[in-house]
Amino acid sequence: MSNIVVDKSKVPWWVSNVIVPLVNLTLALLVSGLFVFIAGENPIEAVKLIIYGSFGYIQGFAYTLYYTTNFIFTGLAFAVAFHCRLFNIGGEGQAYIGGLGVFLVAINLSFLPVPIVWLLAIFGAFLFGAAWAYIPAYLQSKRGSHVVITTIMFNFIASSLMIFLLVDVIRDTNQMAPHTVKLPEEIWLPSFEAFSGILGIKIRYSPLNLTFLLAIASLFFVWFLVWKTKWGYEMRAVGHNTQAAIYAGISPHKNIIIAMCISGGLAGLLGVNEILGVSHKIQAGFPAGYGFTGIAVALMGRNHPIGILPAAFLFGILYQGGSEVTFEMPNITRYMFVAVQGLIILFSGALENLFRPQIESFFVRRLNREVNA
């Protein structure tokens, strides 16, 4: 095993932040192609189908962006907590509870002017998600209970709590399925069809809605918060070196709580997309794994909004293109794409440093040669 030591200060930013993730992604996709081949289908055809499914026609593209919206929220959620070195695995539960917040605000305040209902519903989503993250944050900062463990447990608690509510408390009593009544139609967020109708393009149903813009705004919000405010500065200080933070009079306790609550709040915003934008009611299990995939999105995006946007988009492509493939290729099941996601997580997360030293030292040597020449 060679032991390559690279002087980090000499590595150009684009090598570690663009080239390395791309190499890892390519590897993951190559291995995925192998799986597709073993399953008895042509990998190249599969890639064509993915590209067609996610870009080829306007409705497919709308679906891709709808998935992207969800991944931006959950990816940002993980990233914010990570800057305080907290692994918030609880995005799934926080999103679930966030959905409850959206619904409760929207249904109870639907008499208000529509834009105000939207704003309050967004606020409700953030607040409920944040509240759900507050408990593990408190336990971490005061009691030292590891946030990874508690957030995982809180996913289960959220799930059970929501099932209980959906069955016994807030179920639409005109039917038996565990979901609520629909919100009044006038407060639904405008969908992409409505916009495209104005532009004269006619498309069939798509779930893409105004929440996409909220997701883009959230990217700016996180970038601003983490790098441009004293709160972000303090969160990063606590995350990088708690001892030093204490020395500078920065409270680790306070910052752990703030970071987790903002993280939970961002995850909660997924509820805005799903409930105010798409299904207009709470259905059992609506977060559908977006919370967990958000971890992979954040890892791939190197916890920076500029990275999270393309990473979320990539996962959007995989979700949308993947469903196209499973539809066209009977040998490829839905689960195959779960495996592909897994491979991407494996290569861009766990095996992140597999080729990093080689790639970095390659570029450092090359660039040095250019300088010397």
Add this chain to the structure above:
Amino acid sequence: MVSPILELTDINKSFGHVQANKNINLKINKGTIHGIIGENGAGKSTLMSIVFGLYQANSGSIKINGKEINLRSPRDSIINGIGMVHQHFMLVENFTVLENIILGFEGETVFGEKLQKAKEDLEKLCQTYNFNIDLDATISDLSVGFRQRVEILKSLYRGAEILILDEPTGVLTPQEVDELFKILRSLKDEGKTIVLITHKLIEIMDLTSEVSVMRQGEMVGHTKTEDTSKEQLAEMMVGRSVLLRVDKKDIKKGETIFKVNNLSVKDDLDVTRVKDVNLEICSGEILGIAGVTGNGQTELLEALSGIRKVESGSIELFGEKISDQNNFLNPRMLKEKGLAHVPEDRQRMGLISDFKAHENLIFGYHDQEPYSKSAILNNKEITEYSNKVMQEYDVRPNSPNLITSNFSGGNQQKIILSRELNENPKVLLVGQPTRGVDIGAIEFIHQRLIDMRDKGAAILLASVELDEILSLSDRIIVMFDGKIVGEKENKNVTDRELGLLMAGVA
């Protein structure tokens, strides 16, 4: 003549630019207790880690009983009969004594006969050396002294003929130290060889028959213990290198600014590290704290700067009580009152090495104008300010956007100093300002501290470098074992006098 049991020839070891061991020669005779003494950072632990196979020397040879051996890992050393008891014990807390000792040497897959045999052997060993240990006790139930015995027993069971103990008494109570010394003497009587690494002169005089002194990575002397004295050893240990004289005006002492009354402070392990300390600092004065590392200076500085809770006693700043056992002001509040702190350990506390230089330059002041306004950081101001102070303090390279870990130690220290001195503090607490800093930067840092003093700041300077204390301080106190054991005006004080106080002799 019988060849020595352990012989080191021309051992060299460097970590990056730092040479921890330079051409070390050492002979240790069988059946002796051999002391290796030196200040912290003199290279004692590094040397012994080489002997135990934890590090590999860059050059030099190691001979055991006259035969040259190659030690690539602790396992090689164990096979060659070398055992080591580290400062921090390497025990599995929730295993029993027996389980810890046989760990890695179980000898069978399913425990049965061999375990029984091991137990019998160990019981015999315990009896021979009076260990008095219950082999079935769980480690987490044992006191520190007993844990150390388990470590010794482990080495013996693995066939150690040479036993290296690295600062074994640092964590022990005086009674436990006595017990340990009894055990070590009986080991010597049975023909084992013991290497004792320490910075405490008393232990050397008490226990050893031969002693080697290290200073700054070099071996500066070997002698028989009976032919030397504490005073002589202290002199060798501290060295008598030329003082770096700093131009210093006469003191213009002002009113008392900082007052500490009967202060006691505990560390994270609940051990009392500062014991009943009283001191006063006046404006325009530098008060130096001399002492070997680990005698309470760290905890004292942390308590004074609002990082650590006070156990008893109180601290007053400008006549106002800022800390007692019930309340203490946090560092941020103290900053507002004009107190600045350059911490001892810049990597652990003074800086965030992953931050950019400009982020570290405002660390702790980041929520004050002009660096931030209503919670939003003002990057333009911060960069302008960073450029200015980095030039003023000659931080190289002068690039505020560079990640801090890419700066050299001296330049990192300048970043901290510029940050803490820039606000013209009225009280300045400084710990080890020049540790790991090159000579050019040392002069610069010293001059800055003197300037602060001449401007009327009250400065408390803790340093393990005696030269530094002597050249900067107006008044010197010496700490040993958490107490102030001496206080002197810095006139006609010799390093020798201080060295004796530091070692707890005088």
